Each structure stands twice: as structure tokens, then as C-alpha cells.
Amino acid sequence: MASAKASTPRPQTAAWLRSSNDISQQFLAFGGRADVVSLAGGLPAAELYPVAEVQAAAQAAIARHGATIMEYGPVEGLPALRQLIAARASAETGGTFTAANVLLTTGSMQALDLIGKVLVDPGELIVAQAPTYLGALDAWRPRAPSYRPLDWTLTDPDFDATLARAKFVYSVPNYSNPTGVLVSQERRVALLDKVLEAGTWLVEDDPYLSIQLDGSPGPSILSHSVARSTRPGPYDGPVIYLGTVSKSLVPGLRVGWVIAEPGMIQNLALTKMASDLSGSLLTQAIALELMEREFDHQHSRSIVPVYRERRDALLREANARLADWFEWEVPVGGMFVWMRSKGDAIDTDALYKFAVEEKVAYVPSSVFDFTGENRFAMRVNFTRSSPEVIAEGVRRLARAIEHYLSARQQLDGAA
Template sequence: MLNNERGAAVRPSFSRWLSQTNDITQQFMAMGVDPSFISMAGGLPAAEFYPVAAAAEAADRALSRWGAAALEYGPVDGFMPLRAHIADRMSRMAGRHFDTSNVLLTVGAMQGLDLIGKVLIDEGDRIVTQYPTYVGALDAWRPRQPVYTPLDWGKPGTSVETLRSAKFVYGVPNYSNPTGALVPTPARAALLEKALEADTWLVEDDPYLPLQYDGDAGPSMLALDGAMMPGGPYNGPVIYLGTLSKSIVPGLRVGWVIASPDMIAALTLAKQSTDISSSMLTHAVALELLEADIEKVHVPGMVGHYRERRDALCAAALETLAPWFEWQVPSGGMFVWMKARNSTIDTGVLYARALREKVAYVPGSVFDPAGVDTSSMRINFTRNAPDVLREGARRLAVAAKDAFG
């Protein structure tokens, strides 16, 4: 048990989590300072594709346009012109009207997850979530000690009774982290229908929508629900999280929550106790970039590079890792989810061997709320060039042969 300087005990479950997190963080930091190390562990965009010149021009325009207002403390719920722009953006995306009462700007979508935990979760509350699930969500909610039930997107799927017993449902239907899976539209509609019947909040985390390589994602659950509602501000059960971190740059730290006005008001109060105000400067810069249609210019080229990297990794893995693992080629997102072909393969054991070969991934247990998945691993393909990914797959194969024969 950890103790602070005044002797107050830190909760044991949080202490264990903090210790594990520190170990992982220190390993990733060590990789970053070694140029010979190949990390396919992080969920990171490729820095060489960041629109640096466009961001610099947008910053100049933002300061000229807004002056000292861009350097001030601002409203807790964010820069009003950017909120209005996001409301219009989401209205076009969802095919129904949203206004600023439906929009809260956050410090990345991750802050939205944290605020949802603050507003909704009490110790022992049940969350229905897809397995495996986003580790950032688990980290955000772990200090509140909820319990988890797996979400089944299929037929017949998770029951209404199970949803009714939960505080909320959490899903990443578009190119999920960590699996890269795309949930079909009928499965989204079925889950929404059950959430409506159960009167349960439905958290839709959608950071990877811009990264589509093959085909379209289909309508969001927010859009499916909005289409069934009359006009006026959206007042449904979906809490939608979006971000600019994957489509433009993560350093802006601009995300948003779309939800009913009452939920936005509650989340805003929670945010006030967290940071008082987001950065008005980054909001103003983000607005300039969006008004200049940077995504139309920037995203297609970036997606083309990412598609090439995905294909390079999957082709190299087919030549090197297929004896031990199987996977689906993702149609979008940033990750390939590899599953062991037999029970003798433990990706936690493999991880130690991989580090010796100077290559890294994330073991599947990290994405399992119970921490018992030892047969899977997540590999990121967006951060590294194709030749680096091919070498990384080769090193992983050496480690796998050493570990499992």
C-alpha cells in the first residue's frame, strides 16, 4: 500500500494499478531513447504526416482574428465558435440537428471518458463493455472500481436485462482499439434498440472514423438514434465522443462530447473541478484548421500511407508470424489484433523475449478488464514505415520461435 507524505493511505487497488502502469510507462520510455528499438506498441499517428505548415498558418490567423481572447481563460465547456462548428459538423454527419447545448469540448476524447466516470460511476457499478476494450477507458474508470460485463454485438446479443442492470454501455464500433473491428450497422441498431428499452446510457467512442481504408463505416449509433427523434436539441441516451487527434494532430488535444443538454451540463460541472478551462488558443487554432477544410486536404494522403503500412505489416506477418498467430486485416483504424493459434502461446511470456529482440507490442491482457487474456496481442502499424514494420515482424518471429519453437 502506498502512502503520501502525510500518512494517508492510497487505496490498495489503485496502488496496484499505479505500479503496473509505471512499469509499462518506464518500458515504453526506455524504447523511445533507443533508436535501434522498434515499437509497435503505441497507438500513435505518424508524426511525419502532421500538417506543420498548415498548423503554423492557422495559429497566426487565430491570434490575428481573436487576439487576447485566444490567450485568456475561457468557458468550461469550451470556445463557443468551435462548439458551434462541432455542432454543425455533427449535424451534417448524423443527419439531424445538434446545437451548442449538445456539445462539450474536452482535452482529447480521453477527458470525455474520465468525465463520464466522474458523473456516472459509483464503486461497484456495472459497465457493459466490449471485450477486449480500450485500455484508456479502463484506466479512466479503474479508480472508481466498477465491475464489467462483456458486450455481445452479435445475435441474439447482450440482453435487455443485462443492459438494465448496468450504469452504461461502452463500445467503439468503428475500427476498435485494440481489435480494429468494424461493427455492422444491424448490430449497432440492435444494441441501440435494447439500450432504449433498458433506459441505459450508451457511450459511443469514435476516434478512428477518419481512418477508413476499405469501404465505409456506416452510420453511428448517435445518427441512428437521432433519426428516430423529433426536432430540437438531441435528448437521447447516446453519449458520443469525437476527437481531432487521429484526423489532424494529437497535440491540439481537442475532443468533444455530444449528448443530451442535461448530460452535457453534468459533464461540464465535472470538468470545472478538473481543469476550470481548456486551452482557448488550441480551440481557436483548431477552428481555423477546420474552417480551412484541412481534413479534406490532409486526411486522404495520410490514409493512403496508413493503408500501405497496414498492408506491409499484414504481408510480413503472413510470412513470419503465421505459424503462431492468426488475424483479420482491419478495414480501418490503427491496429492489427493477433490471436494465438493454440493455448501454449502466452503473449505475456513472448513480450519478454520480444524486448530482447528490441521489438514491442501490447499483450492482450492489458485490454481485458479481468487481465486474463494471455493469447492475444495488439500491433500498431500507423507509426512506422513499411520497411520498419517488416523488420519488426521478423524480430517478433525470432522471439516467438525462441519462446515456443
């Protein structure tokens, strides 16, 4: 377990730590205004939340468990929900998982925080998908780690040596935040092989699994790890898998989980005890009611057509109004389109000032980059708003780009 000694971020990164936090707070505050069209959020559509079903599940949970779910509980979480998640993992991977392989957390964010505390001392190395999830960077920021980008092609001749020094690899192979990329099965297997050779950990963060817009992502890296195991008994491999109900049900339940070998689960649970003593047995029991009858799967199937329509509306409007300046791939799942400035011609940090004037919000790429240097892309969300609102947001964004380019031209002319 990593030590908890205090540290000061290295001078060359301290300025970026401040600036990325500042930008994050700016777009969060601005994007929440009623007069702003926000394409910035990473949230499901609130109007699709299954309010009646959650209410019924809450009543059933209280009737079933009584006052016991209003107490403090085991730090590992509600035993019945841990067993259900273990059974699902066994069925999905073909492996053997028990409750000892499962820790319930307050969303995936707590899992990321715990992993940092258990594995990383200040300055130690994390190999992370790049660009990467802002929440992961925020979770590990107090640890002041160093980073190396994960290149899924694995063609870097120094990658093996880098991996040998890394405390873990952070990956989001299914529809990642922010890029929406779906990683091929071949590359998942190749990365797992490298991790096994290096003897390090591989974190597989999978919050968007339920938002499969076109086709299926195929087996998880955890599944491939199970296939390589030769030992009998519960799973004991290097993959630390993170799941959540935040996208398949509702984020307000704050129920997530870690699936890993029992020793890692014990270390994470020990650290969790000092963090929150125990999670909410009440919300875990509500999640149990819904997941036992597979309502999470049913609900996912019902919202996917809505999200697909919204993705298509965003891309249709973007093709008409933004294609001269930005390029992108069509995401086959998840919640985001990653738009890259053609020829790095538009600094999306600088563009944000003009977006504020047009009352439209997005997330600039710099906050997803652990160096803070990628300033030529933006993350655009399509799940939160209706097609009509999305179209208006793109129109406002196009106007902001035109004003940005005009202002820059005037500055260049004055120089």
C-alpha cells in the same frame, strides 16, 4: 451525478490493477528507446503532421481573436468551435444539434474521465466492448467499477438484465482499439434498441473515423439514435458521442468533444470545471481555423494511402513469418492489427521478455482485458513506422517467438 466517495478496489482485482499498470509502463518505456522497433504505439505518423498548416492556422487564430484566446475561457469551450461541431453533427446525422449539445474536452481521454465521474459510483457496472481501450480502463480505474463484456451478437440470455443494471455501455464501433473491428450497421441498430429498452446510456467513442482504409463505416450509432427520435428540438437521446482531432489533424492540439443531450453536457461541464477550469482556447481556436476550411478532412484523405501501404506491409511480413503461430483479420480502418495466438499456445505476457531481448515492442492483450486474463493476443501498430521498419519489427518478433517456444520446450523437458 456519481458521488466522489473514496473506495478501495476489491481484493480480487487489486493485483490485476497493479500488474496491468506495471506492464503498461514497461512497454511504454521500452517502446520509446531509439534502438527498439516499436509496434506498440497508438500514434499517427509524426512525419505526416501538417506543421506548416498548423503554424498558419495559429497565426490566423491569433489575428482573429487576439488576446482573448490566451485567457481562461468558458468551461464548455470556444463557442464558435462548439457551433461548428454541432453543425457538422446536424449535417451528418440529419438531426438538430446546437452548441448546447457539445462540450469541448482535452482530447477524448478527458471525456472518458468525465463520463466516469458523472455516471459511475465505485463498484457500479459498465458494459464494455471486450477487449477494450486501455485508456478507458485507466480513466475509470479510480471509480473501481465492475465490468461485463459487450457481445455484439447480443445472444447472451442475461444481457437485458445486465444492461438494466449498467450505468452505461462503452462501444467503439469504428475500427476499435485494440482489435480494429468494424461493427456492422445491423449490430449497431440492435444494440441501440437494447439500450433504449433498458433506459441506460450508450457511449460511442469514435477516434478512428478519419482512418478509413477500405470503404466507409456507414452511419454512426448517434445517427441511428437521431432517426428514432420523435421529439422536435435539439438532440435528447441516450448516445454520448466522443470525437477528436488527434487522428485527423495532430494529437498535440488536445482538442476533443462530447456530443450528447444538453442535460448530460451540463453535468459533464460542471465536473470539468473542477478538473481543469477551462480547456485551451488557443488550441481550440487553431482547430477551428483548420476545421472551418475542412482541412481535417483533406489531411485525412492524404494520409490514408500511406497508412494503407503500411498496413499491407505489416500483413505481408506477418503472413510470411507469423502465420504458423498467430491469426488475424485484415482491418479496414484504424491503426492496429489484433493478432491472436492459435490455440492459445503463446502467452504474450511471457513472450514480452523475449521481445525485449530482440528489441521489438508490441502491446500484450492482458492490458486490454478488464479481467486481466486474456494473455493470448497482442496489438500491433502499423501507422507509426515506415514499411521497412515494420518489416524489421516483424522479423524481430518472429525470432522472439522462436526463442520463447524453445525456452518453454526446455522447461517442459526438464519437468
